[in-house]
Amino acid sequence: xxxxxxxxxxxxxxxxxxxxxxxxxxxxxxxxxxxxxxxxxxxxxxxxxxxxxxxxxxxxxxxxxxxxxxxxxxxxxxxxxxxxxxxxxxxxxxxxxxxxxxxxxxxxxxxxxxxxxxxxxxxxxxxxxxxxxxxxxxxxxxxxxxxxxxxxxxxxxxxxxxxxxxxxxxxxxxxxxxxxxxxxxxxxxxxxxxxxxxxxxxxxxxxxxxxxxxxxxxxxxxxxxxxxxxxxxx
Amino acid sequence: xxxxxxxxxxxxxxxxxxxxxxxxxxxxxxxxxxxxxxxxxxxxxxxxxxxxxxxxxxxxxxxxxxxxxxxxxxxxxxxxxxxxxxxxxxxxxxxxxxxxxxxxxxxxxxxxxxxxxxxxxxxxxxxxxxxxxxxxxxxxxxxxxxxxxxxxxxxxxxxxxxxxxxxxxxxxxxxxxxxxxxxxxxxxxxxxxxxxxxxxxxxxx
Numbered sequence: 001x002x003x004x005x006x007x008x009x010x011x012x013x014x015x016x017x018x019x020x021x022x023x024x025x026x027x028x029x030x031x032x033x034x035x036x037x038x039x040x041x042x043x044x045x046x047x048x049x050x051x052x053x054x055x056x057x058x059x060x061x062x063x064x065x066x067x068x069x070x071x072x073x074x075x076x077x078x079x080x081x082x083x084x085x086x087x088x089x090x091x092x093x094x095x096x097x098x099x100x101x102x103x104x105x106x107x108x109x110x111x112x113x114x115x116x117x118x119x120x121x122x123x124x125x126x127x128x129x130x131x132x133x134x135x136x137x138x139x140x141x142x143x144x145x146x147x148x149x150x151x152x153x154x155x156x157x158x159x160x161x162x163x164x165x166x167x168x169x170x171x172x173x174x175x176x177x178x179x180x181x182x183x184x185x186x187x188x189x190x191x192x193x194x195x196x197x198x199x200x201x202x203x204x205x206x207x208x209x210x211x212x213x214x215x216x217x218x219x220x221x222x223x224x225x226x227x228x229x230x231x232x233x234x
Numbered sequence: 235x236x237x238x239x240x241x242x243x244x245x246x247x248x249x250x251x252x253x254x255x256x257x258x259x260x261x262x263x264x265x266x267x268x269x270x271x272x273x274x275x276x277x278x279x280x281x282x283x284x285x286x287x288x289x290x291x292x293x294x295x296x297x298x299x300x301x302x303x304x305x306x307x308x309x310x311x312x313x314x315x316x317x318x319x320x321x322x323x324x325x326x327x328x329x330x331x332x333x334x335x336x337x338x339x340x341x342x343x344x345x346x347x348x349x350x351x352x353x354x355x356x357x358x359x360x361x362x363x364x365x366x367x368x369x370x371x372x373x374x375x376x377x378x379x380x381x382x383x384x385x386x387x388x389x390x391x392x393x394x395x396x397x398x399x400x401x402x403x404x405x406x407x408x409x410x411x412x413x414x415x416x417x418x419x420x421x422x423x424x425x426x427x428x429x430x431x432x433x434x435x436x437x438x439x
Contacts, residue, residue, distance in 0.1 A: 028305040030282070030298065053353075101354045102322075103357065104319075105319035121361065123356050125389070158299075169299045172298075172299040178318055205318075225301075225305040227306075228306040232293075
């Protein structure tokens with residue numbers, strides 16, 4: 001089935017509702033679904049719970065949905081680069097659920113795999129474990145964490161065929177593949193679109209079953225947060 | 235004379251073993267990659283989804299799709315592999331990474347660690363086989379090696395070794411032990427700048 005929509009607005013049409021939960025892929029500004037975030041901003045949908053490793057930076061990534069006050073709650077591992085986020089949080093305009101990064105990734109993986117909860121050592125004896133069940137296995141204590149499922153996942157991939165089979169590029173992979181599995185509907189923006197059969201099936205990262213809608217993202221400048229280089233000859 | 239940041243990184247690099255898979259944190263720990271001893275090969279993990287992290291790119295060769303956990307542009311090596319975040323933290327939580335070297339705000343004499351809000355740190359200290367903290371001995375004159383951490387904990391009883399600008403400590407079931415002094419640093423100077431109780435390796439002073 002051809003899953004390709006003409007643009008980001010069309011790809012999200014009928015999917016957005018006030019108060020819904022959205023997973024958004026990316027690490028920092030690397031591998032974020034930029035055109036889908038812009039379409040969500042334009043839709044005006046509000047009261048969102050957004051599950052994403054970061055909250056973007058001021059003016060980019062999820063930062064634009066913070067500016068427009070469309071996000072009510074963030075489920076994240078790190079928010080250090082976003083000044084507006086800190087201000088909104090301290091003013092009580094934004095709720096934050098902090099998760100250790102690996103716990104966040106595993107909660108999403110578990111949600112996508114039909115696993116409602118799991119046990120991990122991460123966070124044992126810290127604030128993260130407060131109010132959670134602790135259970136001993138083989139003489140060691142573990143914290144129970146819940147799987148996560150969202151109404152919608154928006155992700156970014158490098159290449160796709162029209163069936164929704166996806167390939168990611170380098171560290172832009174990050175949270176995108178697990179989020180693709182953990183939502184009722186997953187919409188992927190991609191940089192290159194090809195016919196089925198063009199990509200070697202052995203080289204695919206996400207199987208098309210996880211992707212409901214696809215959109216080719218318009219050319220854009222990928223942003224770098226920390227440009228670091230070395231001198232030639234060093 | 236206390237150790238410089240480079241000296242501290244060089245001392246930490248002496249803990250590397252051939253074939254190790256290692257995660258280096260942001261700040262002074264990043265410098266460790268400059269001092270990998272000759273004849274030793276290690277693979278550096280970046281928890282955003284990469285093993286085999288190469289050096290910074292040459293000017294003009296930056297790739298926005300290729301960054302480390304500090305969001306810095308980096309390069310790949312012939313040994314590089316990429317994976318998603320759940321697999322990355324699976325290899326951390328599953329005990330497949332040999333060594334984590336990271337910074338801290340406070341370390342307690344029982345190995346408790348506080349470096350709150352460093353992303354990924356909670357997972358690293360819970361899962362990696364050996365944890366080394368690389369940090370300045372004091373912050374604005376206040377000790378960072380304490381009886382008990384005051385700041386929220388990142389991990390409980392997780393630190394195996396602390397390297398500061400003044401010396402090296404090991405931590406195990408018996409407590410904290412001073413095992414090395416930086417050149418020109420006296421035991422008195424260490425005591426004045428340390429709140430934690432510690433033993434001293436015999437023959438050190």
